[in-house]
Amino acid sequence: MxxxxxxxxxxxxxxxxxxxxxxxxxxxxxxxxxxxxxxxxxxxxxxxxxxxxxxxxxxxxxxxxxxxxxxxxxxxxxxxxxxxxFWPQSTDKKYAVVQWLIWQMANMGPKIGEYNHFNRLGSEQGDQSYAIRRFDDEANRLYGVLNYALHKHEFVAGAEYSIADMSVIPWAMNWKAHGQDLDVFPHVKRWLELVLSRPGVQRGLDVGKELTVDPNTFTPEEKERFRRLLFNQRAIPVPGGEFDA
Known part of the structure; x- marks a missing residue:
């Protein structure tokens, strides 16, 4: 299990x-x-x-x-x-999947996460215009990378649906929240329509819907607690140990 x-x-x-x-x-x-x-x-x-x-x-x-x-x-x-x-094992197909899986982990997820972070900060946190512009440009670039890959293949890593697609789906489906226009990326749009129609994808996306929390509904006190908890974290010491700085 x-x-x-x-x-x-x-x-x-x-x-x-x-x-x-x-x-x-x-x-x-x-x-x-x-x-x-x-x-x-x-x-x-x-x-x-x-x-x-x-x-x-x-x-x-x-x-x-x-x-x-x-x-x-x-x-x-x-x-x-x-x-x-969902992970072919011939060397060429295996690493076609791996490279796109790592692309999502190292690029699409972190950079769009930074866009979301700075875009949601209030003005009380200071001027975020450079950071928002920086990561908006990067999000746009990454959707372009995905669009380029999909103009050549039906799926992200080639002709076969794989874990590379599964890795990208939950990020790319939120294109509107990322400030993007799918009409600019028609191959991403075609791919999203295809993969989001799969029953397994729909079931996977439905898991935990009842757990979803909307930060926009937080009180100012709850928002501050949320920021203290999740933002600007520093190292956690090992049990019994302490850090000097």
Whole structure:
């Protein structure tokens, strides 16, 4: 059985999409990042990066002790390899998928995350115009990269639907919130219509809908607590240890 420590963000949803597409039995372990549950010591034992998601497989292939994996891209590779689905293993096709999976992890996710961060900051945090322009340009560039890939292939990594697509779907589907116009990126638009019509994708995106929290509904006090909890984090000391700075 797969236990998935999860909150309904794009990085969590990419994993539930694969679990649903591959018909892998799993249990959701809600990890409320708004309340700071990702910093609990019990969770840090599984994921020292105190981020979500983390997967625990109590029945790994070949037997043995349970296996814990953090980072959504690593989880996708683990589950695709275990199920034998959505990750072709010939060298050329395998690394076509890997390079696009890493592209999403290293580029589309972080840069759009920065766009979201600065775009949502209030004026009381100072002038954010440069940061917003910087990451708006980068978000636009990344949608262009995706559009270029999809003008040559039906799916992100080639002719086959794969974990590369699953990794990108929950980010690209929010193009409007990222300040983009899909009419400028017709190949992304075509691809989104195709992948979002898949029943497994729809089921994966529906997971955790009841957990969704809209920060726009927070009181000023709740917004300040949210900022203190999630922004400007510094190193967490090891148990019994302290940092001087």
């Amino acid at each position: 797969i236990d998935l420590y999860f909150w309904p963000t794009p990085n969590g949803k990419k994993v539930t999409i694969l679990l649903e597409e591959a018909s892998i039995p799993y249990r959701i372990k809600p990890l409320n990042i708004v309340k700071g549950e990702q910093f609990d010591e019990s969770y840090l034992a599984l994921n020292p990066n105190h981020r979500m998601p983390t997967m625990v497989d109590s029945d790994p292939s070949g037997g043995g002790a349970a296996i814990s994996v953090f980072e959504s891209g690593a989880i996708l590779m683990y589950l695709a390899e275990k199920s034998g689905q």
